[in-house]
Amino acid sequence: MKLNHSRRFATGLAAVGMLALAACGAASEGADDGAFRIVGFAVPEAANKNIEKEFARTEDGEGFKVKGSYGASGDQSRAVVSGLDADYVHFSVASDVTRLVDEGLVDEDWDQGDNKGVVSRSVVVFGVREGNPKGIETWDDLVKPGVEIVTPNPASSGAARWNALAAYGQVIRDGGSEKDAQAYVDDFFANVVALPGSGRDATQAFLSGTGDVLMAYENEAILAAQEGEGFEYVIPETTLLIENPGAILKDADPIAEKWLEFVLSDEGQKQFALTGFRPIRDDVDFGGTVEGAADPSNPFPVVPTLMTVAEDFGTWDEVSTTFFDEENGLVTEAIAKTGLGE
Structure with missing residues (x-):
């Protein structure tokens, strides 16, 4: 759709x-x-x-x-x-x-x-604290009261745009309306406590103790583990191909x-x-094991419902104008309601 x-x-x-x-x-x-x-x-x-x-x-x-x-x-x-x-x-x-x-x-x-x-390719995942104390498993868990989210700023970061699209699109894929999806994005950003400038900056903020959940690339979580700064991560059943x-x-x-x-x-x-990215072709032989993955022997598990921009949103021109317009973008408006973008 x-x-x-x-x-x-x-x-x-x-x-x-x-x-x-x-x-x-x-x-x-x-x-x-x-x-x-x-x-x-x-x-x-x-x-x-x-x-x-x-x-x-x-x-x-x-x-x-x-x-x-x-x-x-x-x-x-x-x-x-x-x-x-x-x-x-x-x-x-x-x-x-x-x-x-x-x-x-x-x-x-x-x-x-x-x-x-x-x-290069990856998927949107949830980075969580050791032992996942907040019990973050699904998109619904992210908008519960008291859950603090770290995600980069869409004004500067491409990673932030993937995260926001995934948050919106999963509602539609699960049968919700556009109104439902907008409401979810509003609730999502209401729980955001930090909007760092880049995906890497967001990871560093999370590793420094900010927030309960980090919206991240799967490969960023894997690389952090490879560099000795690992954190647990959850791949939601519905997510977006980066x-x-x-x-x-x-x-x-x-x-x-x-x-x-x-x-x-x-x-x-x-x-x-x-280094944690999903190859752009399924036939690439990387040895089958990736250090730092949640399961190194199965580093890139199949996602039950994997959205793509082309199939779920249209072109990037349409995405940019719909979600990230300076005045009226759906995500821009959601951030403005929180005061985080000021």
């Missing part, structure tokens, strides 16, 4: 624009050092670094060196528009690549390959094509899997 609305989003644009310009200035220093420029959202940094190491061992990657810039997806996208050097971008949501297409920085056909522009885009800039170093090919190859996808 696709949802048809027409609104747009940019809450806090002035503030995140300042951050983007700051990121641009900091990362542009040494821009002529010959390094391959990767600009991405914070969560896949570890995976990309592992892929870099493997690519450098190939004939195509001989002498390959990278200068990476990682942060909140929306901030990073705006920073590239503002002049941050990039050969390859890896963002949380497709709309952050579309911004670069609109600015003439990325070709319009960037998402026309077999992978539709997607380079599909992160990657794209090459028009004026990129010629090696960018080989890099993207490697990212999409079995070896590239293996490295994503080993």
